[in-house]
Amino acid sequence: MATGSKTAERDDDVESREAVVERLLASMTWEQKLAQLQIGYRPRLEEAKELVRAGIGGVFWPRSAAAANELQRAAVEETPHGIPLLIGLDVIHGQRTTFPVPLAQAASFEPGIAETDARISAAEAASGGVNWTFSPMIDVSRDPRWGRVVEGFGEDTRLNSVFGAAKIRGYQGDSLADDNSILACAKHFVAYGQAEGGRDYNTVDVSVQRLRNIYLEPFRAAVDAGAASVMAAFNTVSGRPAHVNEDLLTKILKEEWGFEGVVVGDADGVQNLMAHGVATDIADGLGQSFRAGLDVEMGGNVVDTDGNTPLSPAEVPLQRVDDAVRRVLRLKHSLGLFSNPYRDEASEILAPSGQSRAAARHAAEKSIVLLKNEDALLPLDPAPKRVLLVGPYAASSDHLGAWVQSFAEPAGTLAEAIRAECPDWSVTVMEGSPFFQSDPALLDAAVAAAAEHDVVIVAAGEPSALTGEASSRSDLRLPGGQEALIAAIAGTGKPFAVILFNGRPLVTSAWIDLAPSVLEAWHLGLEGPAAVARTLTGAANPGGRLPMTFPRSSSQIPIYYDHENTGRPASISATLDEGDIDVGLMGPDNLGDVFTSKYKDLPLGPQFSFGHGLSYTTFSYGQPQLATEELPLEALHSGTKVSLKIQLTNTGNRTGDEVTLLFIHDRTASLAQPVRRLRAFTRTSLDPGQTKTLEFSLGWEDLGFWDNEGSYLVEAGEFDIYIGGGLDDTAHHVLRLTQ
Structure with a gap:
């Protein structure tokens, strides 16, 4: 088994890898070993070369295949052991081709979207010399004030587990040695999404059962999926910073789960230990972190350009350092770096291809959520009409979202996309309101223009700069004068639709009742404008669902299903x-x-619940058919699964997608249980009148929970099983588990 990968290796490959690792380890000095346990944080090329010559094990990407080769050549030819480099980069939802932000991908409820994004992103990044990405983020996120909700897959544990595993498969491929594969990194370990007040980097305090049931499960799934690396979180967990939390990094991750890959720190996370007040200086922080189970420090504090280190064997046991070095070297061998660390510079992918654009557009169309559609206002007939497109997103190209690189292909505008999709429309574009201010003159001009048009489209939202790391918000309403713009357009009496472009749930209560139709379009990436234009006309039928609850008020947070x-x-x-x-x-x-x-x-309740989403067609469900209504616990524990079937029919006149959600509720348990827990989901495309039988199964891992002693329990009793298109639109069945 390849280290940190589920890809099987031949016995002779494993023997070869171990021989290489042990030979190197036996010949390395203390300082040379520690140098392998560091990734230089965004150094310039010449600075990076100095660190590489000092024996550093990893660097951030120097922005081209040629520069990456230059660094690899320095590592291989100018250091005593010729050990190649890990080269990292935050490839979150695209490299050259930008896909929808991860939260939008979760709205598709189609894990293949995330896997395709990761596969294309890995190929583009690897062509330039990147071999390690710090993605996916699988923090369960229940506070939309936290800006990093955009980077993950929402509020549900199962959704994060499934989408995280899909991203890992996409990045790492069938073999880490493939030219198009890079190392994945599951982050942030753990409970970073539970930061108090939704403030980035803030304190986390959770019970054992909540830590186990909610926040650890996606990481356990990531380990099962073969994640090559895991990143320690910035936050404390019940008073202990994650970077020095031996219970988390070693006892649970490495010993209980058998994780064989690398644990990497977050940027300057070790240095932050002094501000946390648990380390006196950087040497103390490094020593505590490595002893706790950290394998690679991100920030450049382990060795300097002369190869010197502040750590001595008295501060970190040699056995622990050797274990960390083995983990790093095994990953490098699994990537094939010892055989060939270089990339073909002529083959570096510098721009999206037609195939990658098509995949990005498909992902964008699948991620759009129809929140509201009174009187079936949408879709709009593509026949000639006068359309007023108004709002700060009407002519904005800010569609790539948070966590994109400066060299990513830029997106176009919604105005351009609508004109291309609907050449017979007469489209007038007006700003109406800036993003961050109110401008009465712009608003008055938009209201006056509405009288001369047949329909109005309001393109509103929060810019990408308001989402991502260090972008917490206390007020989740639309910024600037956008709410006033929507109200003013409503006052004209013209039919209109609102399109939201954003990276987190927003508070819409001030205007949602005024808007007949609302599309949640997120930040959809390179092909986002085209996907929205096609959805407006019905060329694409929205089928996404909300992966996070939309609150009525920021004061209602946290609110989750x-x-x-x-x-x-x-x-x-x-x-x-x-x-x-x-x-x-x-x-x-x-x-x-x-x-x-x-x-x-x-x-x-919320404004819009988890799983909410409409379509341009309609669906109906038959009665669920449970294979058995009663099952002994012993049979369940032995591997017997409870199967469930239900018929789904498209009862409308358009082809469309239906997301089917299966929830359970444990009626009586030794610990208070959630009112619903998502256990399975699927997305089905049906033609008008078409019926399909959907099949699901529930097993031991679906019907239990972790207690406060860290034990997993499945208890006898009655379980409600709910299945359908949303939290409130579900058929119901009861399963009894007996002693």
Whole structure:
């Protein structure tokens, strides 16, 4: 088995790899070993060469195959052992060809989208000398104030697990030695998406059962999928920074799960330990981190350009250092770097191909979510009409999203895409409102122009710069004067649709009831504008679903679908009227719905729930058929699965996609359980009138939970099984597990 990979290697390959690793290890000095445990953080080429000559094990990509070869040549020809380099880069959702941001990909509920993105991205990056990406991010994210929700796959554990595994397969391919494969890195280990207040880098404090059930599971799936590396998180977990958390990095990740790859620190994460207050200086931080299980430090503190290190064998056991070096060298061997560390400079991919553009457009079309569509306003007939396209995104090319490289192919504008898709439309483009300010003159001009047009399209959203790392927001409403623009267009009485371009759930409550139709278009990448234009006309039928809950108010956060029930769940909304409070109920009889878990100034529930999404066609489900309604726990533990079938029919007049979600609810358990837990999902394309039978299965791993002692339990009792097109649109069945 290749280190950190599920790709099988021949016995002689493994023997060869181990022989190379042990020969090198036996001949290396203390300083030379430690140099392999460092990746230089974005150095300039000449600075990188100095570190490479000092024996450093990894560098960030120097922006071309020629420069990468130059660094590899220095490593191979100018160092005592000739060990080639790991060359890393944040290839998050594209290199030259930019795909939708990961959160948008999750909205497709089609894992193949993520795998295709990673496969194309890996080929483009590898052609330039990159062999290691710091992706996928599989942090379960339940606070949209956190800017990095854009980089992950939403609020659900299963969705993150499945999409993360798909990205890993795409990056790493069938073999790490393939020219088009690069190392994947599952990040951030762990619970980074739970940062208090949604503030980046902030404190995380979680119970054992929540850590196990919610945040660790996607990483366990990543290890099972063969992730070559895992990145430690910036945050603390219950007071202990992840970079020095032996329980997480060693006991769970390496010992319990058997992870054989490399644990890498995040950028300057070791240096941050001094600010955390758990390390006195950089030597202390490095020593604690390596002892805890870190294998590679990102930031350049292990050795300097002279090869000197602040660490001594007294601070880190030699056995631990040797283990880390073995892990690094095995990955380099699995990548084939010892055989050929160089890339063909003439074959470097410098621009998207027709094939990669087609894949990016397909991904973008699959990621769009139709939030609202009163009176079937959308799709718009492509026949001649006067269309007013207004809003800050009307003529903006800001569609690539967060975490893209400066050399990525730029996107066009929505205005250009609509004119290309609908040549018979007369399209007028107006700004209406800037992104960050209010401009009454622009708004008045847009309102006046609306009278001269048949339909209005409002292109609104938050710019990419407001999402990603270090981009937390306290207020999730549309910035600038965009809400006023939507309200003003509504006041004209003209039919209109709103298109949202964003990288996180937004608060839409101030205007959502005014807009007949709303498309959630995210930041869809290079082909995003074309995908939106095709969706407006019905050439593409939206079938995506929300991978994160859209709150009614920023104050409602965190709000997510798989919450535990409280002892007093609410069934009706409260009001601010004083008369609704009967002070006589204060005391032992205060179990009326007044005294339940809710806000007095908000309706119950979110604006749009996880899994919400509409289509231009309609679907219906038959009755679910459960193979058995009762099963002994022993049979389940022995591998028996409960199968379920259900018929799905397209009852409309258009071909379309339906996302089917299967949830469970454990009615009575030793720990309070979520009201729903997603266990399976699929996306099905059906022609009008077509019916298909969908099949699912539930096993031991689907029906249990982790307790606060770190044990996995499946308990006897009744389980509700819900299946359908959303949280509220589900058929219901009951399964009984017996002792």
